[in-house]
Amino acid sequence: MEKKEKIVQALQEKAVNGKITCSEARKIAEELGVSPREVGNMCDELKIKIWACELGCF
Numbered sequence: 321m322e323k324k325e326k327i328v329q330a331l332q333e334k335a336v337n338g339k340i341t342c343s344e345a346r347k348i349a350e351e352l353g354v355s356p357r358e359v360g361n362m363c364d365e366l367k368i369k370i371w372a373c374e375l376g377c378f
Contacts, residue, residue, distance in 0.1 A: 326352055327362045335368045342373040 321329075330348045334340050340363065349359045363370055 323352070323354060324362070327354065327359060328366065331359070331362060331366060331368055335366075338367060339369045339371050342370055345370050 327348065330352065331340060331345075334344050334348065345359050345363065346356055349356045352359075360370065362368075
């Protein structure tokens with residue numbers, strides 16, 4: 321599975337009502353070995369809103 325596909329799959333599994341928390345997004349990035357920015361960009365593409373942002377990463 322391609323890196324992008326893994327990010328998409330992880331986001332779709334974790335997102336609830338089109339939203340994901342900052343900590344969940346950062347955890348996905350860490351688990352997949354990608355930058356938080358890559359996860360954030362994919363959230364934008366998938367129209368998934370990141371909320372409860374803790375560090376201003378997204």
